[in-house]
Amino acid sequence: MTDAGLRVTVLEGRDRVGGRTWTERLDGIPAEMGASWIHGHQGNPLTALLRETGGRSYSFDYANVVGGDENAVAELDTYLAKAEEVEDPDTTPYSALLPRKMSPALRYAVNSVLVQEYGAEPEDLAVSADEEGTAGEGSDFLLPDGYDRLLAHVRGSIPVRTGAVVTRIARNADGVTVTLDGGEILRADRCIATVPIGVLKAGKITFEPALPTRKLEAIEALGSGLLDKLWLQFPSVFWDKKADAIEWFDPTDPGRWSLWVNGYRAFGKPVLLGFNAGRPAHDHAGLTDRQVVDSAMDALRRMHA
Ligand SMILES: Cc1cc2nc3c(=O)[nH]c(=O)nc-3n(C[C@H](O)[C@H](O)[C@H](O)COP(=O)(O)OP(=O)(O)OC[C@H]3O[C@@H](n4cnc5c(N)ncnc54)[C@H](O)[C@@H]3O)c2cc1C
Known part of the structure:
Protein backbone atom coordinates (compact mmCIF):
# COMPACT_ATOMS: atom_id res chain seq x y z
CA MET A 1 0.00 0.00 0.00
CA THR A 2 2.85 2.40 0.71
CA ASP A 3 4.19 1.49 -2.76
CA ALA A 4 0.85 2.72 -4.14
CA GLY A 5 1.43 6.07 -2.44
CA LEU A 6 -0.97 5.55 0.50
CA ARG A 7 -0.07 6.76 3.97
CA VAL A 8 -0.22 3.76 6.32
CA THR A 9 0.14 3.31 10.07
CA VAL A 10 0.31 -0.18 11.57
CA LEU A 11 -1.19 -0.57 15.06
CA GLU A 12 0.38 -3.45 16.99
CA GLY A 13 -0.85 -4.47 20.44
CA ARG A 14 2.42 -6.04 21.59
CA ASP A 15 5.74 -4.34 22.22
CA ARG A 16 7.25 -6.06 19.18
CA VAL A 17 6.24 -6.71 15.58
CA GLY A 18 5.97 -10.19 14.11
CA GLY A 19 3.05 -11.76 15.97
CA ARG A 20 3.37 -15.51 15.64
CA THR A 21 6.75 -15.14 13.96
CA TRP A 22 9.18 -14.39 16.77
CA THR A 23 12.91 -15.00 16.53
CA GLU A 24 15.13 -15.29 19.61
CA ARG A 25 18.83 -16.22 19.49
CA LEU A 26 20.22 -19.35 21.14
CA ASP A 27 23.91 -20.19 20.87
CA GLY A 28 24.01 -17.76 17.94
CA ILE A 29 21.30 -19.51 15.95
CA PRO A 30 17.77 -18.27 15.29
CA ALA A 31 15.48 -20.03 17.76
CA GLU A 32 12.07 -19.47 16.23
CA MET A 33 9.37 -19.33 18.90
CA GLY A 34 6.68 -19.21 16.22
CA ALA A 35 7.00 -20.04 12.53
CA SER A 36 10.19 -21.92 11.59
CA TRP A 37 9.58 -23.13 8.04
CA ILE A 38 8.70 -21.67 4.69
CA HIS A 39 6.39 -24.49 3.63
CA GLY A 40 6.45 -25.49 -0.04
CA HIS A 41 9.07 -22.95 -1.08
CA GLN A 42 8.34 -23.03 -4.82
CA GLY A 43 6.00 -20.20 -5.73
CA ASN A 44 5.77 -19.18 -2.07
CA PRO A 45 6.01 -15.38 -1.82
CA LEU A 46 8.06 -15.78 1.37
CA THR A 47 10.80 -17.43 -0.70
CA ALA A 48 11.00 -14.32 -2.89
CA LEU A 49 11.31 -12.22 0.27
CA LEU A 50 14.02 -14.50 1.59
CA ARG A 51 15.99 -14.13 -1.66
CA GLU A 52 15.63 -10.33 -1.53
CA THR A 53 17.18 -10.30 1.96
CA GLY A 54 20.05 -12.56 0.84
CA GLY A 55 19.13 -14.94 3.66
CA ARG A 56 20.17 -18.59 3.51
CA SER A 57 17.80 -21.54 3.34
CA TYR A 58 18.08 -25.10 4.62
CA SER A 59 16.00 -27.59 2.68
CA PHE A 60 14.43 -29.74 5.40
CA ASP A 61 13.98 -33.39 4.45
CA TYR A 62 11.10 -35.00 6.37
CA ALA A 63 12.14 -38.38 4.95
CA ASN A 64 15.51 -38.04 6.68
CA SER A 139 10.61 -28.70 -0.09
CA ASP A 140 10.17 -26.80 3.18
CA PHE A 141 12.90 -24.33 4.11
CA LEU A 142 14.34 -23.61 7.51
CA LEU A 143 15.94 -20.17 7.75
CA PRO A 144 19.48 -20.29 9.23
CA ASP A 145 19.51 -16.48 9.36
CA GLY A 146 16.09 -16.21 11.01
CA TYR A 147 12.57 -15.17 10.10
CA ASP A 148 13.27 -11.77 11.69
CA ARG A 149 15.28 -10.78 8.60
CA LEU A 150 12.18 -11.16 6.46
CA LEU A 151 10.18 -9.20 8.96
CA ALA A 152 12.64 -6.30 9.02
CA HIS A 153 12.64 -6.31 5.22
CA VAL A 154 8.83 -6.22 4.96
CA ARG A 155 8.52 -3.62 7.66
CA GLY A 156 10.91 -1.30 5.85
CA SER A 157 10.16 2.25 6.91
CA ILE A 158 6.40 1.78 7.44
CA PRO A 159 5.46 3.48 10.72
CA VAL A 160 4.44 0.95 13.37
CA ARG A 161 2.93 1.91 16.71
CA THR A 162 3.63 -0.87 19.17
CA GLY A 163 1.70 -1.20 22.44
CA ALA A 164 -1.39 0.04 20.57
CA VAL A 165 -4.18 -2.37 21.57
CA VAL A 166 -7.29 -1.80 19.46
CA THR A 167 -10.64 -2.20 21.26
CA ARG A 168 -13.13 -0.72 18.77
CA ILE A 169 -13.34 -0.20 15.02
CA ALA A 170 -16.23 1.96 13.83
CA ARG A 171 -17.04 2.77 10.23
CA ASN A 172 -19.30 5.49 8.88
CA ALA A 173 -19.67 7.57 5.73
CA ASP A 174 -16.65 9.72 6.67
CA GLY A 175 -14.23 6.84 7.15
CA VAL A 176 -13.10 4.78 10.13
CA THR A 177 -12.38 5.53 13.78
CA VAL A 178 -10.19 3.15 15.74
CA THR A 179 -10.18 3.26 19.53
CA LEU A 180 -7.18 2.11 21.58
CA ASP A 181 -7.42 0.64 25.07
CA GLY A 182 -6.22 3.90 26.67
CA GLY A 183 -9.16 5.71 25.03
CA GLU A 184 -7.20 7.39 22.23
CA ILE A 185 -9.13 7.63 18.95
CA LEU A 186 -7.49 7.55 15.53
CA ARG A 187 -9.15 8.37 12.22
CA ALA A 188 -8.45 6.94 8.79
CA ASP A 189 -10.09 6.46 5.39
CA ARG A 190 -9.75 2.70 5.60
CA CYS A 191 -8.78 0.06 8.17
CA ILE A 192 -7.62 -3.51 7.59
CA ALA A 193 -7.86 -5.72 10.68
CA THR A 194 -5.58 -8.77 10.66
CA VAL A 195 -6.02 -10.00 14.25
CA PRO A 196 -6.02 -13.76 14.90
CA ILE A 197 -9.17 -15.86 15.17
CA GLY A 198 -8.73 -16.18 18.95
CA VAL A 199 -8.96 -12.39 19.38
CA LEU A 200 -12.11 -12.30 17.22
CA LYS A 201 -13.69 -15.24 19.10
CA ALA A 202 -13.00 -13.57 22.45
CA GLY A 203 -14.79 -10.42 21.21
CA LYS A 204 -11.83 -8.26 22.21
CA ILE A 205 -12.65 -5.77 19.45
CA THR A 206 -16.09 -4.18 19.01
CA PHE A 207 -16.97 -3.67 15.36
CA GLU A 208 -19.49 -1.00 14.40
CA PRO A 209 -21.50 -1.81 12.44
CA ALA A 210 -21.29 -5.45 13.56
CA LEU A 211 -19.47 -7.86 11.26
CA PRO A 212 -21.67 -9.55 8.62
CA THR A 213 -23.46 -12.73 9.73
CA ARG A 214 -21.37 -14.92 7.43
CA LYS A 215 -18.18 -13.70 9.13
CA LEU A 216 -19.68 -14.09 12.61
CA GLU A 217 -20.70 -17.66 11.76
CA ALA A 218 -17.20 -18.44 10.52
CA ILE A 219 -15.64 -16.95 13.69
CA GLU A 220 -18.01 -19.03 15.81
CA ALA A 221 -17.34 -22.25 13.86
CA LEU A 222 -13.55 -22.01 13.58
CA GLY A 223 -11.27 -23.06 16.42
CA SER A 224 -7.57 -22.73 16.96
C1 LIG B 1 4.42 -22.39 17.44
C2 LIG B 1 4.06 -21.99 16.03
C3 LIG B 1 4.76 -22.53 14.96
C4 LIG B 1 4.43 -22.17 13.66
N1 LIG B 1 5.18 -22.67 12.63
C5 LIG B 1 4.94 -22.24 11.37
C6 LIG B 1 5.82 -22.60 10.31
O1 LIG B 1 6.81 -23.31 10.52
N2 LIG B 1 5.55 -22.13 9.06
C7 LIG B 1 4.47 -21.32 8.83
O2 LIG B 1 4.26 -20.94 7.66
N3 LIG B 1 3.63 -20.95 9.81
C8 LIG B 1 3.85 -21.36 11.07
N4 LIG B 1 3.05 -20.95 12.09
C9 LIG B 1 1.90 -20.11 11.75
C10 LIG B 1 2.31 -18.66 11.49
O3 LIG B 1 3.17 -18.20 12.49
C11 LIG B 1 1.05 -17.84 11.44
O4 LIG B 1 0.19 -18.38 10.44
C12 LIG B 1 1.30 -16.39 11.07
O5 LIG B 1 2.27 -15.80 11.88
C13 LIG B 1 -0.03 -15.65 11.21
O6 LIG B 1 0.15 -14.31 10.86
P1 LIG B 1 -0.99 -13.27 11.15
O7 LIG B 1 -0.46 -11.95 10.77
O8 LIG B 1 -2.26 -13.75 10.54
O9 LIG B 1 -1.24 -13.36 12.74
P2 LIG B 1 -0.23 -13.04 13.90
O10 LIG B 1 1.16 -13.39 13.51
O11 LIG B 1 -0.78 -13.67 15.13
O12 LIG B 1 -0.30 -11.46 14.01
C14 LIG B 1 -1.42 -10.83 14.55
C15 LIG B 1 -0.95 -9.60 15.29
O13 LIG B 1 -2.08 -8.90 15.79
C16 LIG B 1 -1.72 -8.35 17.04
N5 LIG B 1 -2.96 -8.08 17.78
C17 LIG B 1 -3.85 -8.96 18.30
N6 LIG B 1 -4.88 -8.32 18.87
C18 LIG B 1 -4.63 -6.99 18.71
C19 LIG B 1 -5.34 -5.81 19.10
N7 LIG B 1 -6.52 -5.87 19.72
N8 LIG B 1 -4.79 -4.62 18.78
C20 LIG B 1 -3.61 -4.53 18.12
N9 LIG B 1 -2.91 -5.61 17.72
C21 LIG B 1 -3.42 -6.83 18.02
C22 LIG B 1 -0.86 -9.43 17.68
O14 LIG B 1 -0.08 -8.91 18.73
C23 LIG B 1 -0.05 -9.91 16.49
O15 LIG B 1 1.17 -9.21 16.36
C24 LIG B 1 3.35 -21.29 13.41
C25 LIG B 1 2.63 -20.75 14.48
C26 LIG B 1 2.99 -21.09 15.77
C27 LIG B 1 2.21 -20.47 16.93
Whole structure:
Protein backbone atom coordinates (compact mmCIF):
# COMPACT_ATOMS: atom_id res chain seq x y z
CA MET A 1 0.00 0.00 0.00
CA THR A 2 2.85 2.40 0.71
CA ASP A 3 4.19 1.49 -2.76
CA ALA A 4 0.85 2.72 -4.14
CA GLY A 5 1.43 6.07 -2.44
CA LEU A 6 -0.97 5.55 0.50
CA ARG A 7 -0.07 6.76 3.97
CA VAL A 8 -0.22 3.76 6.32
CA THR A 9 0.14 3.31 10.07
CA VAL A 10 0.31 -0.18 11.57
CA LEU A 11 -1.19 -0.57 15.06
CA GLU A 12 0.38 -3.45 16.99
CA GLY A 13 -0.85 -4.47 20.44
CA ARG A 14 2.42 -6.04 21.59
CA ASP A 15 5.74 -4.34 22.22
CA ARG A 16 7.25 -6.06 19.18
CA VAL A 17 6.24 -6.71 15.58
CA GLY A 18 5.97 -10.19 14.11
CA GLY A 19 3.05 -11.76 15.97
CA ARG A 20 3.37 -15.51 15.64
CA THR A 21 6.75 -15.14 13.96
CA TRP A 22 9.18 -14.39 16.77
CA THR A 23 12.91 -15.00 16.53
CA GLU A 24 15.13 -15.29 19.61
CA ARG A 25 18.83 -16.22 19.49
CA LEU A 26 20.22 -19.35 21.14
CA ASP A 27 23.91 -20.19 20.87
CA GLY A 28 24.01 -17.76 17.94
CA ILE A 29 21.30 -19.51 15.95
CA PRO A 30 17.77 -18.27 15.29
CA ALA A 31 15.48 -20.03 17.76
CA GLU A 32 12.07 -19.47 16.23
CA MET A 33 9.37 -19.33 18.90
CA GLY A 34 6.68 -19.21 16.22
CA ALA A 35 7.00 -20.04 12.53
CA SER A 36 10.19 -21.92 11.59
CA TRP A 37 9.58 -23.13 8.04
CA ILE A 38 8.70 -21.67 4.69
CA HIS A 39 6.39 -24.49 3.63
CA GLY A 40 6.45 -25.49 -0.04
CA HIS A 41 9.07 -22.95 -1.08
CA GLN A 42 8.34 -23.03 -4.82
CA GLY A 43 6.00 -20.20 -5.73
CA ASN A 44 5.77 -19.18 -2.07
CA PRO A 45 6.01 -15.38 -1.82
CA LEU A 46 8.06 -15.78 1.37
CA THR A 47 10.80 -17.43 -0.70
CA ALA A 48 11.00 -14.32 -2.89
CA LEU A 49 11.31 -12.22 0.27
CA LEU A 50 14.02 -14.50 1.59
CA ARG A 51 15.99 -14.13 -1.66
CA GLU A 52 15.63 -10.33 -1.53
CA THR A 53 17.18 -10.30 1.96
CA GLY A 54 20.05 -12.56 0.84
CA GLY A 55 19.13 -14.94 3.66
CA ARG A 56 20.17 -18.59 3.51
CA SER A 57 17.80 -21.54 3.34
CA TYR A 58 18.08 -25.10 4.62
CA SER A 59 16.00 -27.59 2.68
CA PHE A 60 14.43 -29.74 5.40
CA ASP A 61 13.98 -33.39 4.45
CA TYR A 62 11.10 -35.00 6.37
CA ALA A 63 12.14 -38.38 4.95
CA ASN A 64 15.51 -38.04 6.68
CA VAL A 65 14.00 -39.10 9.98
CA VAL A 66 14.87 -41.59 12.70
CA GLY A 67 12.54 -43.13 15.26
CA GLY A 68 8.79 -43.22 15.01
CA ASP A 69 6.70 -46.22 14.03
CA GLU A 70 6.23 -46.76 10.29
CA ASN A 71 3.82 -49.67 10.77
CA ALA A 72 1.50 -47.53 12.89
CA VAL A 73 1.53 -44.77 10.27
CA ALA A 74 0.75 -47.35 7.56
CA GLU A 75 -2.19 -48.62 9.65
CA LEU A 76 -3.44 -45.04 10.06
CA ASP A 77 -3.25 -44.52 6.28
CA THR A 78 -5.78 -47.32 5.76
CA TYR A 79 -8.28 -45.38 7.91
CA LEU A 80 -7.45 -42.01 6.36
CA ALA A 81 -8.02 -43.42 2.86
CA LYS A 82 -11.75 -43.35 3.72
CA ALA A 83 -11.57 -39.53 3.71
CA GLU A 84 -12.12 -39.64 -0.07
CA GLU A 85 -15.64 -41.03 0.45
CA VAL A 86 -16.74 -38.48 3.05
CA GLU A 87 -19.75 -36.53 1.73
CA ASP A 88 -19.38 -33.41 3.87
CA PRO A 89 -15.66 -32.98 4.63
CA ASP A 90 -16.21 -29.53 6.19
CA THR A 91 -18.36 -30.88 9.02
CA THR A 92 -17.06 -34.44 9.36
CA PRO A 93 -14.27 -34.75 11.94
CA TYR A 94 -11.29 -37.03 11.37
CA SER A 95 -12.36 -39.00 14.45
CA ALA A 96 -15.32 -40.32 12.38
CA LEU A 97 -12.81 -42.27 10.25
CA LEU A 98 -10.97 -43.78 13.20
CA PRO A 99 -11.81 -46.68 15.50
CA ARG A 100 -13.35 -45.69 18.83
CA LYS A 101 -10.69 -47.62 20.75
CA MET A 102 -7.21 -47.08 19.37
CA SER A 103 -4.01 -48.91 20.21
CA PRO A 104 -1.17 -46.79 21.67
CA ALA A 105 0.66 -47.15 18.34
CA LEU A 106 -2.33 -45.86 16.37
CA ARG A 107 -2.74 -42.96 18.80
CA TYR A 108 0.93 -42.13 18.21
CA ALA A 109 0.39 -42.22 14.43
CA VAL A 110 -2.64 -39.91 14.72
CA ASN A 111 -0.51 -37.47 16.69
CA SER A 112 2.39 -37.69 14.26
CA VAL A 113 0.38 -37.32 11.05
CA LEU A 114 -2.55 -35.10 12.06
CA VAL A 115 -2.06 -33.46 15.44
CA GLN A 116 1.53 -32.29 14.89
CA GLU A 117 0.40 -30.79 11.60
CA TYR A 118 -2.69 -28.91 12.80
CA GLY A 119 -2.30 -28.62 16.59
CA ALA A 120 -5.74 -30.15 17.05
CA GLU A 121 -7.08 -33.60 17.97
CA PRO A 122 -9.04 -35.59 15.32
CA GLU A 123 -12.42 -34.85 16.97
CA ASP A 124 -11.75 -31.11 16.53
CA LEU A 125 -10.40 -31.35 13.00
CA ALA A 126 -12.57 -31.43 9.86
CA VAL A 127 -11.53 -33.84 7.13
CA SER A 128 -11.22 -30.86 4.76
CA ALA A 129 -8.33 -29.53 6.90
CA ASP A 130 -6.22 -31.67 4.61
CA GLU A 131 -6.80 -29.13 1.83
CA GLU A 132 -5.25 -26.33 3.88
CA GLY A 133 -1.79 -25.30 2.85
CA THR A 134 -1.52 -27.67 -0.07
CA ALA A 135 -0.87 -24.93 -2.63
CA GLY A 136 2.91 -24.63 -2.18
CA GLU A 137 5.24 -27.03 -3.96
CA GLY A 138 8.80 -28.12 -3.33
CA SER A 139 10.61 -28.70 -0.09
CA ASP A 140 10.17 -26.80 3.18
CA PHE A 141 12.90 -24.33 4.11
CA LEU A 142 14.34 -23.61 7.51
CA LEU A 143 15.94 -20.17 7.75
CA PRO A 144 19.48 -20.29 9.23
CA ASP A 145 19.51 -16.48 9.36
CA GLY A 146 16.09 -16.21 11.01
CA TYR A 147 12.57 -15.17 10.10
CA ASP A 148 13.27 -11.77 11.69
CA ARG A 149 15.28 -10.78 8.60
CA LEU A 150 12.18 -11.16 6.46
CA LEU A 151 10.18 -9.20 8.96
CA ALA A 152 12.64 -6.30 9.02
CA HIS A 153 12.64 -6.31 5.22
CA VAL A 154 8.83 -6.22 4.96
CA ARG A 155 8.52 -3.62 7.66
CA GLY A 156 10.91 -1.30 5.85
CA SER A 157 10.16 2.25 6.91
CA ILE A 158 6.40 1.78 7.44
CA PRO A 159 5.46 3.48 10.72
CA VAL A 160 4.44 0.95 13.37
CA ARG A 161 2.93 1.91 16.71
CA THR A 162 3.63 -0.87 19.17
CA GLY A 163 1.70 -1.20 22.44
CA ALA A 164 -1.39 0.04 20.57
CA VAL A 165 -4.18 -2.37 21.57
CA VAL A 166 -7.29 -1.80 19.46
CA THR A 167 -10.64 -2.20 21.26
CA ARG A 168 -13.13 -0.72 18.77
CA ILE A 169 -13.34 -0.20 15.02
CA ALA A 170 -16.23 1.96 13.83
CA ARG A 171 -17.04 2.77 10.23
CA ASN A 172 -19.30 5.49 8.88
CA ALA A 173 -19.67 7.57 5.73
CA ASP A 174 -16.65 9.72 6.67
CA GLY A 175 -14.23 6.84 7.15
CA VAL A 176 -13.10 4.78 10.13
CA THR A 177 -12.38 5.53 13.78
CA VAL A 178 -10.19 3.15 15.74
CA THR A 179 -10.18 3.26 19.53
CA LEU A 180 -7.18 2.11 21.58
CA ASP A 181 -7.42 0.64 25.07
CA GLY A 182 -6.22 3.90 26.67
CA GLY A 183 -9.16 5.71 25.03
CA GLU A 184 -7.20 7.39 22.23
CA ILE A 185 -9.13 7.63 18.95
CA LEU A 186 -7.49 7.55 15.53
CA ARG A 187 -9.15 8.37 12.22
CA ALA A 188 -8.45 6.94 8.79
CA ASP A 189 -10.09 6.46 5.39
CA ARG A 190 -9.75 2.70 5.60
CA CYS A 191 -8.78 0.06 8.17
CA ILE A 192 -7.62 -3.51 7.59
CA ALA A 193 -7.86 -5.72 10.68
CA THR A 194 -5.58 -8.77 10.66
CA VAL A 195 -6.02 -10.00 14.25
CA PRO A 196 -6.02 -13.76 14.90
CA ILE A 197 -9.17 -15.86 15.17
CA GLY A 198 -8.73 -16.18 18.95
CA VAL A 199 -8.96 -12.39 19.38
CA LEU A 200 -12.11 -12.30 17.22
CA LYS A 201 -13.69 -15.24 19.10
CA ALA A 202 -13.00 -13.57 22.45
CA GLY A 203 -14.79 -10.42 21.21
CA LYS A 204 -11.83 -8.26 22.21
CA ILE A 205 -12.65 -5.77 19.45
CA THR A 206 -16.09 -4.18 19.01
CA PHE A 207 -16.97 -3.67 15.36
CA GLU A 208 -19.49 -1.00 14.40
CA PRO A 209 -21.50 -1.81 12.44
CA ALA A 210 -21.29 -5.45 13.56
CA LEU A 211 -19.47 -7.86 11.26
CA PRO A 212 -21.67 -9.55 8.62
CA THR A 213 -23.46 -12.73 9.73
CA ARG A 214 -21.37 -14.92 7.43
CA LYS A 215 -18.18 -13.70 9.13
CA LEU A 216 -19.68 -14.09 12.61
CA GLU A 217 -20.70 -17.66 11.76
CA ALA A 218 -17.20 -18.44 10.52
CA ILE A 219 -15.64 -16.95 13.69
CA GLU A 220 -18.01 -19.03 15.81
CA ALA A 221 -17.34 -22.25 13.86
CA LEU A 222 -13.55 -22.01 13.58
CA GLY A 223 -11.27 -23.06 16.42
CA SER A 224 -7.57 -22.73 16.96
CA GLY A 225 -5.05 -25.42 17.68
CA LEU A 226 -2.18 -25.51 20.15
CA LEU A 227 1.42 -26.12 19.13
CA ASP A 228 4.26 -25.74 21.62
CA LYS A 229 7.96 -25.55 20.83
CA LEU A 230 10.88 -26.05 23.19
CA TRP A 231 14.46 -25.22 22.24
CA LEU A 232 17.19 -26.98 24.22
CA GLN A 233 20.91 -26.28 24.02
CA PHE A 234 23.45 -29.00 24.99
CA PRO A 235 27.25 -29.06 25.44
CA SER A 236 27.53 -31.59 22.61
CA VAL A 237 25.42 -33.69 20.25
CA PHE A 238 24.25 -37.01 21.75
CA TRP A 239 21.57 -37.73 19.13
CA ASP A 240 21.73 -38.87 15.50
CA LYS A 241 23.79 -36.13 13.85
CA LYS A 242 22.66 -36.87 10.31
CA ALA A 243 18.87 -37.00 10.71
CA ASP A 244 16.81 -33.87 10.00
CA ALA A 245 14.02 -35.02 12.30
CA ILE A 246 13.75 -37.37 15.23
CA GLU A 247 10.40 -38.95 16.01
CA TRP A 248 9.47 -40.70 19.21
CA PHE A 249 6.68 -43.06 20.14
CA ASP A 250 6.17 -42.91 23.90
CA PRO A 251 4.12 -46.05 24.65
CA THR A 252 3.03 -44.65 28.03
CA ASP A 253 1.74 -41.37 26.56
CA PRO A 254 1.57 -41.58 22.76
CA GLY A 255 2.14 -38.21 21.10
CA ARG A 256 4.12 -36.63 23.92
CA TRP A 257 7.34 -35.01 22.57
CA SER A 258 6.76 -36.99 19.39
CA LEU A 259 8.74 -34.70 17.07
CA TRP A 260 12.20 -33.14 17.32
CA VAL A 261 14.19 -31.09 14.84
CA ASN A 262 17.93 -31.67 14.80
CA GLY A 263 19.35 -28.18 15.09
CA TYR A 264 22.87 -29.50 14.58
CA ARG A 265 22.09 -30.49 11.01
CA ALA A 266 20.25 -27.31 10.09
CA PHE A 267 22.27 -24.77 12.09
CA GLY A 268 25.53 -26.50 13.05
CA LYS A 269 24.97 -26.10 16.81
CA PRO A 270 24.11 -28.72 19.49
CA VAL A 271 20.48 -27.66 19.84
CA LEU A 272 17.24 -29.60 19.63
CA LEU A 273 13.76 -28.29 18.97
CA GLY A 274 10.98 -30.37 20.52
CA PHE A 275 7.26 -30.15 19.75
CA ASN A 276 4.06 -30.92 21.58
CA ALA A 277 0.77 -30.46 19.77
CA GLY A 278 -2.90 -30.85 20.62
CA ARG A 279 -3.68 -32.79 23.80
CA PRO A 280 -0.03 -33.24 24.97
CA ALA A 281 0.49 -29.48 24.49
CA HIS A 282 -2.60 -28.75 26.60
CA ASP A 283 -1.28 -31.19 29.23
CA HIS A 284 1.95 -29.17 29.43
CA ALA A 285 0.29 -25.75 29.32
CA GLY A 286 -0.21 -25.48 33.07
CA LEU A 287 3.34 -26.60 33.99
CA THR A 288 6.22 -24.36 35.02
CA ASP A 289 9.14 -23.90 32.60
CA ARG A 290 11.23 -26.19 34.84
CA GLN A 291 8.60 -28.92 34.72
CA VAL A 292 8.34 -28.65 30.92
CA VAL A 293 12.14 -29.01 30.60
CA ASP A 294 12.09 -31.98 33.01
CA SER A 295 9.37 -33.60 30.92
CA ALA A 296 11.40 -33.08 27.73
CA MET A 297 14.61 -34.38 29.34
CA ASP A 298 12.74 -37.46 30.58
CA ALA A 299 11.61 -38.06 26.98
CA LEU A 300 15.13 -37.59 25.58
CA ARG A 301 16.62 -39.95 28.18
CA ARG A 302 14.11 -42.66 27.36
CA MET A 303 14.56 -42.09 23.60
CA HIS A 304 18.30 -42.62 23.98
CA ALA A 305 18.27 -45.33 26.69
C1 LIG B 1 4.42 -22.39 17.44
C2 LIG B 1 4.06 -21.99 16.03
C3 LIG B 1 4.76 -22.53 14.96
C4 LIG B 1 4.43 -22.17 13.66
N1 LIG B 1 5.18 -22.67 12.63
C5 LIG B 1 4.94 -22.24 11.37
C6 LIG B 1 5.82 -22.60 10.31
O1 LIG B 1 6.81 -23.31 10.52
N2 LIG B 1 5.55 -22.13 9.06
C7 LIG B 1 4.47 -21.32 8.83
O2 LIG B 1 4.26 -20.94 7.66
N3 LIG B 1 3.63 -20.95 9.81
C8 LIG B 1 3.85 -21.36 11.07
N4 LIG B 1 3.05 -20.95 12.09
C9 LIG B 1 1.90 -20.11 11.75
C10 LIG B 1 2.31 -18.66 11.49
O3 LIG B 1 3.17 -18.20 12.49
C11 LIG B 1 1.05 -17.84 11.44
O4 LIG B 1 0.19 -18.38 10.44
C12 LIG B 1 1.30 -16.39 11.07
O5 LIG B 1 2.27 -15.80 11.88
C13 LIG B 1 -0.03 -15.65 11.21
O6 LIG B 1 0.15 -14.31 10.86
P1 LIG B 1 -0.99 -13.27 11.15
O7 LIG B 1 -0.46 -11.95 10.77
O8 LIG B 1 -2.26 -13.75 10.54
O9 LIG B 1 -1.24 -13.36 12.74
P2 LIG B 1 -0.23 -13.04 13.90
O10 LIG B 1 1.16 -13.39 13.51
O11 LIG B 1 -0.78 -13.67 15.13
O12 LIG B 1 -0.30 -11.46 14.01
C14 LIG B 1 -1.42 -10.83 14.55
C15 LIG B 1 -0.95 -9.60 15.29
O13 LIG B 1 -2.08 -8.90 15.79
C16 LIG B 1 -1.72 -8.35 17.04
N5 LIG B 1 -2.96 -8.08 17.78
C17 LIG B 1 -3.85 -8.96 18.30
N6 LIG B 1 -4.88 -8.32 18.87
C18 LIG B 1 -4.63 -6.99 18.71
C19 LIG B 1 -5.34 -5.81 19.10
N7 LIG B 1 -6.52 -5.87 19.72
N8 LIG B 1 -4.79 -4.62 18.78
C20 LIG B 1 -3.61 -4.53 18.12
N9 LIG B 1 -2.91 -5.61 17.72
C21 LIG B 1 -3.42 -6.83 18.02
C22 LIG B 1 -0.86 -9.43 17.68
O14 LIG B 1 -0.08 -8.91 18.73
C23 LIG B 1 -0.05 -9.91 16.49
O15 LIG B 1 1.17 -9.21 16.36
C24 LIG B 1 3.35 -21.29 13.41
C25 LIG B 1 2.63 -20.75 14.48
C26 LIG B 1 2.99 -21.09 15.77
C27 LIG B 1 2.21 -20.47 16.93
